[in-house]
Amino acid sequence: MEKKRIIKLLKILSQSQCPISGPELCTKLDITVRTLRNDIKECKNEFLQHGIQIISKHAVGYTLQVINEESYYHYLEDMMKEESENQMLIPIYPEERVNYLIRMFLTQNDYIRIEDICDMIFVSRSTLSNDLKEVREKLNYFHLELETKPAYGLKITGSEFHKRSCISQYFYHTNGNDDMFLSQTKSSQQQEEISKILYETMVNQKFKLTDIGFHNLVIHIMIALLRLKEKEQLTHYKYDESIKNTKEYEIAIQLCREIEHSFHVIFPDIEIYYIALHLSGKKAVQYSSNSLFMNHEYEILMTQIIKEIKDKYNIDFTADMDLQTSLSLHLQPMMNRLKYGMYIQNPLLEQIKTENPLAFEISVLTANIIAKNYQVDVSENEIGYIALHFALAIERYQKQGPKKNIIIICASGMGSSQILLYKIKQKFKENINSIYVTELYELPNIDQSLYDFILSTVPIPFPTQIPAIHVQYFLDNQDMISLSEFFKNQNEMSFVDQYFHDNLFFNDLKGKTKEELIHEMCTYIKQVKDIPNGFEEEIFKRENYSVTEFGNMIAMPHPMEPMTNETFITVGILKKPIKWKHQQVKYIFLLSIQKNSKDALGLLHETLSSLVYDKKAMQELEKDSSLTNLKKILKRIAEEQKENDIDTLFG
Template identity: 50%
Template sequence: MYLNDKRFLKLFKLLSNSRVPMKSEELCEHLEIAPRTLRNDLKNYKLTFLENGVKLISKPGVGYYFEIFHQDLYFRFIQDLIKKETQDQHLIPVYPEERINYLIKLLLSTDKYIKIEELEEKLFVSRSTLTNDLKEVRERLEYYHLDIENKPNYGMKLIGEEFNKRSCISKYYFHTDLYDSVVLSTEKNERKEIIKKLLYDTITENNFTLTDIGFRNLVIHIMILLMRIDKLIENEIIEPIYINLEDEKEFKIAGMIIDKLENQFKVKLPKKEIYYITIHLLGKKSMQYNNDTLLISQETQDLLNYIFKHIKQNFKLDFSQNFELFTCLALHFQPMMNRLKYGLFIENPLIDKIKNENSLAFEISLYVGSIIKEIKNYDVNVNEIGYIALHFALALERLHEEIRSKNILVVCASGAGSSQILLYKLKQKFKNYINDIRVAKLYELLDIDQSKYDYIISTVPIDFNTQIPVINVQYFLTEEDIDLVKNIFTEAENDYSFINKYFKDELFFKDLKGSTKEKVLKNMCDAIQKIVDIPPDFYKLVIQREEMASTEFGNNIVLPHPIKPITDSTFVAIAMLEKAIKWDKQQIKFIFLISTQKDSTESLSLFNESIAALVFNKKAMTELEKNPTLNTFKRIIKEMAIQEKENTIDSIFK
């Protein structure tokens, strides 16, 4: 290899960065060599290019350019070159995600302007690639209320509040795999241990408790504070919102922490740092108790009651008697409100998994976020939404179990022993579906209040009328008997009528046009309006939901819908795009626009689960793309529904 050949390195950079073929005259000018020398060099370098995943293409009258035929080899080769130049392969990345993280770190690490030309040369990428990377960088920085300032002839630099910069530094320097090995020196590790002890001693003295994550994040915040001590402004103006913090118990503790830091590290810290640490303490503390009684503020209680009331109105789900959910949300809300109020950011590494696997809980939580915005005027970011959704997911699972469980009367004339065997087998096979089960003799049925039960399972014929259905089985339960009993527990889930009910030929659009998600959704809503009576603000409510969190789910699928049920009937409009587009982060080809009937009480669980299952079935979507008809889709969705039902049963009877 030619890692020590500066001319080779420069030539490789030129051809890697160029979006168009480069003529020999251009290359000679940049390399300051004669045409004959260039020809000799290219001849010598040709094999090295091939060995490392790129083919040098030469077209007469057009020029020279690279054709990458093995990306991994090419990227590894670039890493070797970078390692040679930087002596540290971790500092400059190659893959897109690594480049984005690198750019954010670079912007956070300097107050000077950085020219885009410098970045092109450092990263071995073209201007267009770098522009796309910087677009993603801006989007990620926006979460921390940071931006990039561009100044002609100077370049770009990061702008924003110091507190927000530190939050971003915490994410991109301290919460990455490479940080400890690359940045965190032995000296910094020793400092970290000192800070941990100092913080632990202070909160223990004050009988204050932090969550484990809260403790770790506050240690990181203090480390960043000491690293950026030269950035601190002594007499910085204290905003009015911070002054209110002085009445909090946490403000006193924060003052003690600052005093200890100044004494330990021989530094002088501005008063504003006390407010920053107070915010961390408020946003990450464990719930406090008084004589073993949970202290929930009246404000939080009122907010949750209001939320439960509106969830019942819009989703037809009544959580008002769910004390466990109320308590869990109260525990979560009180520190969350402090985070939202003072702009303290948290990460949620499970957000995509939560959104994909708990779609209804996520939708409910987005609605909860909109209520908090309406009442408190706080923007609830998607990471916070994800954590709220975990509480609703658990509540929904328990609600589903309550709805599907049945009360059973067992009648067996063979004696007490056989009755107990049948009872045991039913409990063993159907424990997740049985709420209450009782053994009765045949003659006792007339005196039992049958209205308290759902079914009678009997090993003998019953020759008189009963108030509830009777299922006849053999006392040792054959396979046929098990299937028969399965059906009574899953009867509500066996109804595939939704396939014809919700999917209509006239709402199946092939070759829908649009270059952005807004244009696509507008075109789709306009097409729907010609067929279905939808409200005038239908498109606006679909966009409003999309702005809260993207509905892209992978597998080229997006599932947009209005932020709340607003139509007189439930329907699904299906569209195949004429040309796939980038929605937010992913390429999208298929759109399933779902609208749920307002004030509906029908269960849509199998419908929702079947639609969601498409996200994980590439074969099905490939089949639909090859044969884009509603009949193809109906067959696929029925297969999904059957599969989802069987998966549910399998999980119960495993």
């Protein structure tokens, strides 16, 4: 069994709160049931030697039993070093090659010849050329370029600040946000010392960071120490003198002095500046709807955003002061990040896009307004965080929501914390007295005797005085059962017959690319529907913000904003899947929502959440790709949702 699959298997099992069925595990690993059984049998003795055992129970599933934690973590560390840190294994798949190439360029100061790269990773020049297109796209996100010099080759160019942001992503956040593995393979005495200094500085200065912001700043300082030790020359970076007058700069000076004393280094002024930028872009503000007097600039911006949402989606957030307060608080550090070109990671992005698409669409509209007003690029990671605020606002809009005292701990800041807060209030409002939201590192300083239990989206590595429940960012069924024990609306697919019609159903499309298929479908739509000029252009504009591929081979393209006088869905089913951007797509649902219609509140969410997560339904559609069968499947899913009364993200 290859090490990559062992790592993925252990990761899946270790992060699950309950047994995982064989078919589900096989789907996640992209292998057959027979292969899974053979792999576990083959590695049984190796696992036992390293302090772990995989238990299989008939009709229940697979669980991971850790017998010896120290041996287990050493085992993980050895595999991760071989697999990624030391880059001993040659990448096979395109995504692996792209990440490998980025790491390689980041560790080289000189040009690398294309021929040498081809020999290094055993690919043809044409294959490498395709990979380099994606490398350039990913580097561009960090404001870096892949410079080509004839007869010399390729190398990364850009500011040291942006190189470090990229290093942080590709060396310290490999394969997303694998905290469980990274905490074991990246931990060191140096990291612990930096964390201690940073925490003490934040407490002394009464400055708050989110848990993720805290972790990322520790990583930034580790990278800074490494680069200074290697005597890396800092490239020119435009220095904003105004930041010297901020509290963040004062804190950065104190922090650097403490680190200099502990690690016997000298931080140049530019390093203090970098840390001040990090602080300004990652600070957390304690939520309080009564304590914020909104910045006049943001008040004007919020008024414009709320008006645009009302005009285009017929949703009026004018009276929702919670939204205006929380979003304004979010905008302050976000605008600093945008101003200085700082990268931010959003581990919830794909789940947010898939499970609450309406909030994401409203956030795309918001990002477009911000981009126009401030001449900045708003990434889809930022859009995802904005969407958390709108998701809560939509829930309040649809159903106004709160007796136990609860502490909520969430690593990624106010947006995610507020999701949990409102979800809990909605389901258990009769049982709640108060909820306090905080970060993990502040928990030991809180008087826990005043509360009944803790909800945390991250494991708590130390004993607590009161019961603690580990839950997902988005509460699943098991979480709800656990919470119900402590505490001792359903969507309808009514649009199925109304919006799916034979004259907008195509299973013989000829396009080979995303662009060709969208153009082809728009051409067909024009023959049967009255669509305005610029309809197709608005679809591509929306795709440029964030592609509408959602997994399970489904794409959901649509205009940037509601444009037509009626709601309709155009369905395209391909003979063979095509690569949309990152994922394979075979089923295209091109939506157009009626202007000033409330249909958008349910339509996007219903279609995506019902099909994207239902592999069985898509297998049925694969066998019979007729419109009649598609409508039958959607109606059946709606009935199952009524019977089971299972919540999705914000339903």
